[in-house]
Amino acid sequence: MKIIEYTTKKKEIRYIAKGVYIGTDCLTGKPKRTNITGKTKTDVKLKYERAKLEFLQNGSTTREKVSISTFEELAKVWFEMYKTTVKSNTLSQMESLLNVHILPPLKEYKVEKITSYLLQKIVNTWADNANNHNGFKRYSYAFSTVKRILKYAVSLDVIEVNPALNVYIPQSKSDKTIKKIKYFNKQDLKTFLNAIECLSPCYTHEMYKAYFYLLAHTGIRPSEGLAMSWQDVDFTSGTIRITKTLNRKAKLEDSPKTKKSNRTLLLDTTTLQTLKKWKLFQSKEKLKLGVGRANLIFCPIHEESYLFHNTVRNFAKRIFRENGLNDIGLHGFRHTYATMLLSADVPYKIIQERLGHENITMTMNTYSHLEQSKEKQAILLFENYMSL
Numbered sequence: 001m002k003i004i005e006y007t008t009k010k011k012e013i014r015y016i017a018k019g020v021y022i023g024t025d026c027l028t029g030k031p032k033r034t035n036i037t038g039k040t041k042t043d044v045k046l047k048y049e050r051a052k053l054e055f056l057q058n059g060s061t062t063r064e065k066v067s068i069s070t071f072e073e074l075a076k077v078w079f080e081m082y083k084t085t086v087k088s089n090t091l092s093q094m095e096s097l098l099n100v101h102i103l104p105p106l107k108e109y110k111v112e113k114i115t116s117y118l119l120q121k122i123v124n125t126w127a128d129n130a131n132n133h134n135g136f137k138r139y140s141y142a143f144s145t146v147k148r149i150l151k152y153a154v155s156l157d158v159i160e161v162n163p164a165l166n167v168y169i170p171q172s173k174s175d176k177t178i179k180k181i182k183y184f185n186k187q188d189l190k191t192f193l194n195a196i197e198c199l200s201p202c203y204t205h206e207m208y209k210a211y212f213y214l215l216a217h218t219g220i221r222p223s224e225g226l227a228m229s230w231q232d233v234d235f236t237s238g239t240i241r242i243t244k245t246l247n248r249k250a251k252l253e254d255s256p257k258t259k260k261s262n263r264t265l266l267l268d269t270t271t272l273q274t275l276k277k278w279k280l281f282q283s284k285e286k287l288k289l290g291v292g293r294a295n296l297i298f299c300p301i302h303e304e305s306y307l308f309h310n311t312v313r314n315f316a317k318r319i320f321r322e323n324g325l326n327d328i329g330l331h332g333f334r335h336t337y338a339t340m341l342l343s344a345d346v347p348y349k350i351i352q353e354r355l356g357h358e359n360i361t362m363t364m365n366t367y368s369h370l371e372q373s374k375e376k377q378a379i380l381l382f383e384n385y386m387s388l
Contacts, residue, residue, distance in 0.1 A: 001048060003041050015044050022052045068158050071114060071149075072107035077156075078149045088247040089223075094145070101126075101142050111150075111158050116166040119146065127170040140169050181366070182328040183335035186343075189216060195323045203285045203301045208315055210278035211298050212333065214240075217271040219337030219355050221245065222330035224261070226307055227252055228297045233275060238267050242356065250306040261356035338367050 003017050019033045034051060038044035068074050075098055083091050105122050106114070126139030136142070147164035154162050184192065196212060199205040214225050220242060227246040234240070241264050245253045267275075275297075282294055285301060298307055313330055320327045328336070334355065341351050352363040 001045075003044050014039060015041050017044050017048060020048055020051075022048075023055045068153070068156070069110060070107060071109050071111055072103060074111050074153050074158065075103060075107070075149055078152045081152070087245075087253050088249070088251065089253075092248065097138075097142060097145065101136055101139075102146060106146070111153055114150070114163055116163045119143075119164055119167045123167060123169060143167070143169060181335045182326065182332040183339050184325070184328060184332065186340065188325055189336055189340075191323055192216075192319060192325060195319050201281075203282070206278055206281050207298055208312070210274050211312065212316070213271050213274045215330070215333040216337060217268055218265055219334050219341075220265070221261075221334060221356075222309065222312070223247070224356075226250075226298055226309070226312070229295050230279065230297055231295070233297070235272065235276060238269075238272050239264050240267060246306055246309070248309050250308045252306065260353075260358050263353065263356050265354060335367075338363075342367060 001017050001020050003015050005013060005015055008014055014037055016035060016037045018035050020036060022032050022034060024030070025032050032055060036044050036047045036051060038047055068077060079095070079098065082094065086094070105125075109118070123139065123143050126136060126142065129135040130137050130139055143164070147162065147167075150159070150162045150164050153159050193212065193216065196205070196209045199209070211225060214220065215222060218240070220240075223245045224242050227244045228240065228242075232241045232243065243262055245261075247253055278297075286292060286294055289301065291302060294304060296304060296306065299305055300307070309330070316330060317327060319325070338351055338355060341354070348360055348363055351367070352360045355363065357363045
């Protein structure tokens with residue numbers, strides 16, 4: 001080690017050893033060098049030995065070690081990373097999944113003490129409970145989240161191997177049945193829309209009439225409709241643009257759910273006329289109150305603010321109840337639209353583009369079982385063709 005004498009700006013004599021080797025970084029494989037200064041040559045030598053010892057005590061690396069002990073601490077660190085990658089609605093769902101299902105059985109365990117056997121017992125319990133009437137059905141997704149969190153622990157060098165990799169996910173009885181989606185048939189949809197049509201022509205009723213016509217005739221997500229402004233409607237071309245969405249707290253998200261959700265949709269004549277009538281009605285009512293022209297399509301009469309999802313949901317529930325209709329929720333109008341298109345033999349590719357699904361597989365997985373009623377028709381058509 002070469003020690004050089006130098007003079008500081010204050011004219012004081014000091015000593016330095018430049019680029020001295022203190023070890024090889026075990027993470028990068030690169031030699032670690034540093035500069036060591038002291039008042040005397042002996043001081044430099046002592047600091048050099050101390051630097052080598054500290055490097056070894058830090059695990060032969062200069063990178064800061066992540067201090068994580070329990071699974072709960074790990075989950076919090078992972079969640080901070082995760083929230084930068086998703087929208088607020090998805091984030092709220094994940095937060096609930098963590099707090100209600102994942103953390104209770106795992107939070108107190110030391111991360112390095114979590115074994116495949118422990119995880120297998122937890123997922124087995126989830127699967128058994130899923131068969132109960134009120135059991136947690138999405139246990140497979142919950143465990144995939146556990147696996148992602150532990151994978152993150154491996155990347156942070158908290159553990160060496162992910163214990164979730166060797167766990168078998170049992171299939172519950174509920175997994176073997178197709179999830180039943182809620183939707184209206186043609187007659188029920190007409191009953192619902194007619195019920196709104198017959199309400200007294202006040203601001204709120206006219207607004208909901210336009211909103212539900214839009215949902216039922218376009219299949220857009222309820223949150224996409226609530227986020228729309230009049231700039232999104234082109235009455236000349238008869239189209240609407242879907243470019244944003246609203247979260248459950250009535251806060252605007254600057255982009256829809258997926259890339260495919262950004263789309264322009266052609267409207268049918270009835271929906272287009274309904275929107276035109278609503279725009280005129282809205283302008284007149286707001287002018288009477290002196291609150292100015294609205295930018296948002298669906299907003300309270302007294303202010304320019306977004307409607308809460310629950311407010312619209314409660315209105316729909318009232319109409320369902322008063323007209324003896326099944327409660328299909330707001331999303332049920334999207335399913336209704338899709339089933340109507342299927343009944344009209346519209347190709348899946350067109351349905352995918354109208355709904356804004358990321359891919360056609362998602363569309364087919366959701367709605368293909370509804371076409372089973374057409375199986376006999378297909379067989380008859382085949383027989384008629386072969387008999388020619």
